[in-house]
Amino acid sequence: MLNYILRKLALIIPTLIGISICAFAFVRVLPGDPILAMAGQHGVTPERYEILKEQFGYNLPIWQQYFNYVGGLLQGDFGVSLATKRPVLNEFFTLFPATVELALMAMLFAVAVGVPFGVLAAVKRGSWIDQLSMSVALAGYSMPIFWWGLLLMMFFSAYLGWTPVSGRIALSFFLKPITGFMLIDTLLHGNWAAFVSALRHLILPAIVLGTIPLAVIARQTRSAMLEVLGEDYVRTAKAKGLSGRRVVNVHALRNAMIPVITTIGLQVGLLLGGAILTETIFSWPGIGKWMIDSISKRDYVAVQSGLFLIACIVMVVNLIVDVLYAVINPRIRVK
């Protein structure tokens, strides 16, 4: 097992190097200039421009800029944001819990709805239930997030008034962050009303962000279930006279879940990507919205370090999934 983890870890190093190059190159291939973007309507004088360029090291050859950046990363220095002048690492981890909270809720929604729908569709294969749920899944998968978010917001928040329009919690609650996770913080403060408010604020963003993973999970569950339902052991279970429900829930679903869990793990990157749009629509103060703002301000430092951190997190999550998978299924370790 230890060997397996070490092998996986060794693979991470070249990946990290690749990511650092991509993150570094990404902002630089965007048109625009970080120094000019910092200045406002009046611009900067050519002399001042040169001074600032030198100060930030943007006058150096590109390879040297890259090595300075990587040198900083190796020492844990992620730089200071050009726009806000605050350390990028502080900003990132102030906002990160909001994104994680949203992503977890979205995943919870996707699994809680997607798995039962997938199972139902497989069991009732070919029926109208199957057709309907797979059509809905296809629609969900093709849904443009921005449009879908605005549509839900206009109907449920503006028209019906059932859910809040945006934000993380009603503004009448003023709680100092402890963990950064609003649901946990409100409970730590012992404020039940605030907890309910935070939960209500999570509903729409979680549905919007969870829609695509839901569709993927439902389809994956359906196909995995169909495969498993044709296996000998399921036939044996049926032959033993077990109830249909027991056969599906205990014998089939358990085995069908293995590929589904992998799918869920792979959705993490997708969730972080989707979070960019969802957070923008719902004014959710997470890293997605922060990245968009940083890109539009050509904040090189925030973008390159932010992308690197996000990529690292996705990698760590995938590593954990791999390890868990190996724990569940020992055959994988040998391969």
Add this chain to the structure above:
Amino acid sequence: MKLMKTLMAATAMAALAVGTAQASQLIYCSEASPSHFDPGPQTGGNDFDASAHTIYDRLVEFAPGSTELVPGLAESWEISEDGLEYTFKLRPGVKFHTQPYFTPTRDLNADDVLFSFERQWKQDNPWYEYLPGMTWDYFQGMDMPGAINSIEKVDDLTVKLTLNEANAPMLANLAMQFASIVSKEYADQLAASGDLASFSTQPVGTGPFQLVDYQLDSVIRYQAFPDYFAGKQPIDDLIFAITTDASVRAQRLIAGECDIMPYPAPADIPTLQGNDKLTVLEAEGLNIGYMAYNTTEAPFDNVNVRKALSMAVDKQAIVDAVYEGAGQLAKNLIPPTMWSYNDAVVDHVYDPEAAKKLLEEAGVSGLTTDLWAMPVSRPYNPNAQRVAELIQADWAAVGVTANIVSYEWTEYRERGKQEDRKGPFQIGWSGDNGDPDNFFGTLFSCAAIGVSNYASWCNEEFEGLIQNAKATTDPAERTALYEQAQVLFKQEEPVLTLAHSKVFMPMNKKVLNYTMSPLGTHSFVGVSIAE
């Protein structure tokens, strides 16, 4: 079921909490996160709203809803006969905010004023570069280093500002956000602890509100400063709920999650106006959208060609199509709300036949040119791409072929400034201080070529008029000079003046006494909430 009941009870409690707390609080759905809270180096309107207009004051202020100058932290001032010396008498007994991180031991005095300007002016001041890579954008942009000779403390409550030459817009400059007065005592305390950066995140001012808390990208909370020199504000709490998307801001306003919002999307305005819980205030914006010809490039160096091209454009159709009712045709560079606006100026009439003839007379045929379209939406030009397409079609009718070009925004402006730029260039301007020099001088003085004079236009007579107007302090004389300048400007047509846009401010009807600023700033001084 039990859980459901508990949830409902808790929701009701939450609603009750909202109801009681809102009695004296105003929620403003602001459009972006502030970079920090020091107005000196800031550049964005949202930055200023979150700092200069809440936390800080200036020596002189713009009166609410106008560009008229009224006393601020200076209760009076005198300007010497030659216009070179400004002597300010500071208001006695002005308190700075008391914060968990700072307790002031003295009232505002001349040292604070000197410090507020010297930190932006003198490169050897330890605060000149207290944040990495910071620039004092407006102090530089308004050419304060070139204008100021010295700032001296006469006594504790008297400050004397000496200029290098007479400069009539100076007083208006001092009412701008960058000229906010900060606490020297607080700066000294931070310098002693070696923590200079906190000056921008933990602000201390004399303004109507003091900062309580800022949650990054989410919410800014202020409370009314009880010892404000002009008296405590009617609202107790001011909250900025940061909401970047304009349509979402509108939804929040409709749902009652905020009381007032800036910059509605044009498409949302009819809905907001039709909502009986809301009021939508509107005002003429102090701005101009225009298209600058490069007057050094043939054939645009010929005034008749410029006139012909302007006459070939159906401006009214563009304003109707692009500004969606939020624009007003511009014939002058400055908007009609600004003093010295010359209404007698006659614009070039849309006349494609006459345009063709003029082009023929100038010997121009089969002209092909680039036509620049801004990549971003700005209040003065919401859709430059569409404007370019309409101009392209109008010009095609007179035999001129235009190729639309665009670049990323900073790149666009950089390329536009180049004197050898090819083709007419769309751009615009939002006034900083309500002074006509901020339009004429900033945009079309000879010195602005390569900086913000996108027409590369240097006209001796025009330059003489605007420089004289700048050096004169008599308003009547200045008005006459600017009126002449506008006549000359239209005759020379260095740019096609397109439109001035209107600005809308939707709010809940319970918001009382909000005044729209022609400068596009958002201040909540004097605003109250109906019970």
